[in-house]
Amino acid sequence: MTTVAHAPTKAHHEPMSFWRKYIFSTDHKIIGIQFLFVSLFFLLVGGLLAMQIRWQLGFPGKPMPGGGLLPETMIVNGVILPEYYVQLVSMHGTFMVFFAIMPLLVGVYANFLIPLKIGAHDMAFPRINMASFWLAFLAGLIMFASFFVPNGPIRSGWTNYAPLAARPDLSGVTVGQMLWCVSIVVLGLSSVLGSLNYITTVINHRAPGMTWFRMPLSVWALFITAILGVLALPVLQGAAIMLLFDNVLGTHFFDPVAGGQALLWQHLFWFFGHPEVYILILPAMGMVSDIIANGSRKPIFGYHSMVFAIIGIAFLGWLVWGHHMFMSGMNPTLGSTFMVSTLLIAVPSAIKVFNWLGTMWRGNLRFHVPMLNAVGFVSMFTIGGLSGIFMAATPVDIPLHDTQFIVAHIHYVLFGGSLFALFAAMTYWYPKMFGRVMNEPLGKVHFWLTFIFYNMTFFPMHIIGMGGQMRRIYDPTIYDFLKPQQPLNVFISLSAFALFAVQILFAINFLWSLKFGKKAPQNPWDDNGLEWSLPNPAPHGNWERTPNVYRGPYEFSSPEAGSADFLPQNLKLPTDRDPVPATLPAGH
Amino acid sequence: MTQATQTVDVMRPPFPAEPGAGVYSNKLGMWVFLASDVMFFTALIGSYIVLRFGVTEPWAKPGAVLNVPLTAVNTFLLICSSVSMVKAYAAIADGKKYFLRAVPGKLLRDGGLKFWLLVTMICGAAFVGVQLVEYIKLVGHGFTPSGFREGSLLAEHAAADPVKYGAAAAGMYGSTFFTMTGFHGFHVTCGVISMTYLYFTKVLPEKYSPQDYRGIEVIGLYWHFVDLVWIILFTIVYLI
Numbered sequence: 001m002t003t004v005a006h007a008p009t010k011a012h013h014e015p016m017s018f019w020r021k022y023i024f025s026t027d028h029k030i031i032g033i034q035f036l037f038v039s040l041f042f043l044l045v046g047g048l049l050a051m052q053i054r055w056q057l058g059f060p061g062k063p064m065p066g067g068g069l070l071p072e073t074m075i076v077n078g079v080i081l082p083e084y085y086v087q088l089v090s091m092h093g094t095f096m097v098f099f100a101i102m103p104l105l106v107g108v109y110a111n112f113l114i115p116l117k118i119g120a121h122d123m124a125f126p127r128i129n130m131a132s133f134w135l136a137f138l139a140g141l142i143m144f145a146s147f148f149v150p151n152g153p154i155r156s157g158w159t160n161y162a163p164l165a166a167r168p169d170l171s172g173v174t175v176g177q178m179l180w181c182v183s184i185v186v187l188g189l190s191s192v193l194g195s196l197n198y199i200t201t202v203i204n205h206r207a208p209g210m211t212w213f214r215m216p217l218s219v220w221a222l223f224i225t226a227i228l229g230v231l232a233l234p235v236l237q238g239a240a241i242m243l244l245f246d247n248v249l250g251t252h253f254f255d256p257v258a259g260g261q262a263l264l265w266q267h268l269f270w271f272f273g274h275p276e277v278y279i280l281i282l283p284a285m286g287m288v289s290d291i292i293a294n295g296s297r298k299p300i301f302g303y304h305s306m307v308f309a310i311i312g313i314a315f316l317g318w319l320v321w322g323h324h325m326f327m328s329g330m331n332p333t334l335g336s337t338f339m340v341s342t343l344l345i346a347v348p349s350a351i352k353v354f355n356w357l358g359t360m361w362r363g364n365l366r367f368h369v370p371m372l373n374a375v376g377f378v379s380m381f382t383i384g385g386l387s388g389i390f391m392a393a394t395p396v397d398i399p400l401h402d403t404q405f406i407v408a409h410i411h412y413v414l415f416g417g418s419l420f421a422l423f424a425a426m427t428y429w430y431p432k433m434f435g436r437v438m439n440e441p442l443g444k445v446h447f448w449l450t451f452i453f454y455n456m457t458f459f460p461m462h463i464i465g466m467g468g469q470m471r472r473i474y475d476p477t478i479y480d481f482l483k484p485q486q487p488l489n490v491f492i493s494l495s496a497f498a499l500f501a502v503q504i505l506f507a508i509n510f511l512w513s514l515k516f517g518k519k520a521p522q523n524p525w526d527d528n529g530l531e532w533s534l535p536n537p538a539p540h541g542n543w544e545r546t547p548n549v550y551r552g553p554y555e556f557s558s559p560e561a562g563s564a565d566f567l568p569q570n571l572k573l574p575t576d577r578d579p580v581p582a583t584l585p586a587g588h
Numbered sequence: 589m590t591q592a593t594q595t596v597d598v599m600r601p602p603f604p605a606e607p608g609a610g611v612y613s614n615k616l617g618m619w620v621f622l623a624s625d626v627m628f629f630t631a632l633i634g635s636y637i638v639l640r641f642g643v644t645e646p647w648a649k650p651g652a653v654l655n656v657p658l659t660a661v662n663t664f665l666l667i668c669s670s671v672s673m674v675k676a677y678a679a680i681a682d683g684k685k686y687f688l689r690a691v692p693g694k695l696l697r698d699g700g701l702k703f704w705l706l707v708t709m710i711c712g713a714a715f716v717g718v719q720l721v722e723y724i725k726l727v728g729h730g731f732t733p734s735g736f737r738e739g740s741l742l743a744e745h746a747a748a749d750p751v752k753y754g755a756a757a758a759g760m761y762g763s764t765f766f767t768m769t770g771f772h773g774f775h776v777t778c779g780v781i782s783m784t785y786l787y788f789t790k791v792l793p794e795k796y797s798p799q800d801y802r803g804i805e806v807i808g809l810y811w812h813f814v815d816l817v818w819i820i821l822f823t824i825v826y827l828i
Contacts, residue, residue: 124613124616125613125614125617128617195624196617196620196621196624199617199620200613200620203616204612204616230620230621230623230624230627231624233624234625234627234628234631235627235628235630235631237628237631238629238630238635239631241767241771242632242763245767249733249734250733250734251733251734251759251766251767252734252735252759252760252763253635253767258735258759258760259639259643259756259757259760260639260759260760260763261639264635264639268631268634268635
């Protein structure tokens with residue numbers, strides 16, 4: 001983060017010590033960067049866990065290279081033990097969902113973009129923002145610590161289904177389960193504090209002229225995501241607390257033997273879990289909308305319908321949690337209800353996809369690295385969305401549930417969707433964060449190799465899933481009917497190793513450009529957003545004077561723009577009038 | 589900028605680009621936090637409802653295990669603290685920063701912010717204290733989060749009259765009772781700690797004025813919410 005030190009210091013901000021500026025910072029941009037580094041670390045951890053899973057599935061019973069580094073309780077003679085395999089699967093999911101994708105999207109980009117894009121000087125509550133980051137960091141440490149306790153981390157999957165998770169005598173995990181619950185409670189608090197900050201900031205701190213329908217779609221998406229976060233995370237907290245008490249205090253919430261209900265856990269978890277799915281994709285959609293409009297040099301197609309589609313997805317997201325539970329023994333009538341509500345979500349999702357296509361249609365396309373990744377997002381999200389329709393239909397879900405088909409679907413929306421959007425966003429706002437641009441040719445090589453190996457890894461999972469391979473199976477070769485698929489498993493594993501190796505290119509590009517990247521011009525992507533009216537990186541406090549906003553964020557190729565093909569939101573044309581701050585009635 | 593306009597501004601949104609929520613950020617943030625807290629208690633109370641209607645065996649009769657009269661007094665205490673919170677809010681809105689002041693021609697003296705907030709804090713702390721005493725007594729009788737303790741007084745009663753004491757559902761009863769009331773007590777404790785902090789850093793140094801009493805209004809919102817949750821909990825856990 002040394003390049004940040006080049007930030008021009010404003011006279012009205014006193015110089016701060018290193019600790020105050022970069023560690024206990026209240027500046028939303030620094031907090032976003034802190035989130036970025038921490039969650040990239042957890043992304044790496046999750047990726048390493050995935051590599052071990054793929055080794056076991058591709059080459060069951062063979063000694064894993066480097067397996068000798070791990071203790072005997074996890075790996076014996078290089079071979080992954082079944083107990084450790086279940087822990088790998090559980091912790092891969094936990095780290096990727098809670099400590100990589102969610103903080104990357106919400107922690108990094110909500111923090112970094114919201115004030116910059118709406119013309120605010122900082123978040124509404126900078127100190128609460130700092131608390132939010134440090135709580136998330138603490139939660140990550142607690143979760144990471146569970147690898148080093150007796151019996152290791154959880155063995156019940158990232159969903160922690162009861163009664164397995166609720167009864168240490170069944171799962172064989174004691175401390176690890178408690179650490180999972182405590183970590184999730186702390187993380188939930190962090191998310192709530194972060195989200196209430198984002199909501200308040202968007203409502204109260206928009207610059208004059210930044211009306212609701214002049215907000216960039218990224219801000220809309222992050223705002224709606226924050227509402228989901230503020231309402232969904234407390235439910236998970238409540239559930240995790242009950243699970244913790246089942247493990248520690250001897251309560252019986254989820255233990256059917258003593259009158260509790262195992263299904264109650266599933267209802268609570270997925271009541272949180274399905275809004276969580278949209279927490280993991282809506283910010284990606286928002287940022288991709290900004291990038292696609294920029295790369296197409298055209299206004300976004302159907303801006304209002306995009307906004308209402310975000311709201312529609314978020315609303316419907318509350319009504320569909322039961323589609324995770326078709327096979328759980330829930331009332332089948334409820335299953336039909338959840339099927340209908342789930343299929344309804346296809347409507348706003350399709351509106352968004354067609355609007356992205358409509359934006360690109362006959363646009364003056366610029367395929368820079370963010371644009372490539374954004375288009376990758378749209379295509380992969382479409383595949384993931386279509387496989388989602390398979391599972392939403394109860395009759396189709398019955399044979400498909402708990403197979404590798406589900407694994408393929410979640411990775412098409414979370415890796416193909418969210419992570420491609422994140423590659424796009426990281427490249428796109430890198431100049432704003434660090435004052436330099438990432439290497440373009442290396443970025444393109446990274447995108448194409450990732451795109452190819454990603455599809456080689458995850459597409460065949462649909463096929464072996466339909467062939468019946470179970471989602472969390474330890475050794476696919478133990479069943480005769482799965483044996484013919486084993487060559488495909490080897491293929492997937494080799495592709496996955498290549499996919500992981502390709503990410504080294506991104507890491508190199510990211511780290512190398514911090515110090516040696518080309519200096520970024522003030523507006524490297526010819527964009528309209530307010531953030532590009534500031535120097536790169538932006539100083540603490542952002543603007544010296546709050547900017548005025550004269551138009552929406554997507555005025556590309558406007559005839560009013562003259563020779564340029566973009567028209568920044570804060571640029572005053574002779575025909576523009578200054579926004580009048582609304583007068584409030586007396587009192588409050 | 590004069591003192592007056594500067595202080596009026598803080599009670600309003602910072603950049604009124606267009607009428608957003610129309611309230612200042614601290615208040616808006618507290619409302620959003622309360623929305624999330626509603627969801628937290630919904631998870632606990634919803635689970636209680638599902639579990640209670642899920643058990644086939646009879647649930648303990650009201651008052652068989654829990655001390656309803658004592659808790660009724662405690663409920664009254666908490667409601668009183670909500671009243672005194674409103675009095676504190678009204679006092680500072682009228683500019684009464686003092687503790688007590690004699691009013692000519694009246695027997696009772698007039699309370700200011702310092703008095704009413706202190707009353708609220710004492711009522712809140714007393715509520716937590718009574719609840720702690722109740723917990724200790726219940727555990728002493730043999731009522732624990734995992735049910736009736738083997739060999740305890742309560743377990744003997746329950747064996748003699750399993751319907752009245754809901755012997756078969758005791759595990760669920762203990763689980764839900766201690767979790768719900770415990771987290772409510774935790775919320776009250778947090779409120780009392782926050783008010784104590786405000787009392788020494790803002791109220792005693794007289795930092796609040798009729799133009800800016802944001803802290804009092806925001807903690808007041810939280811306090812009334814916690815009070816409301818208790819009324820729901822008292823009804824569904826103790827009375828029915």
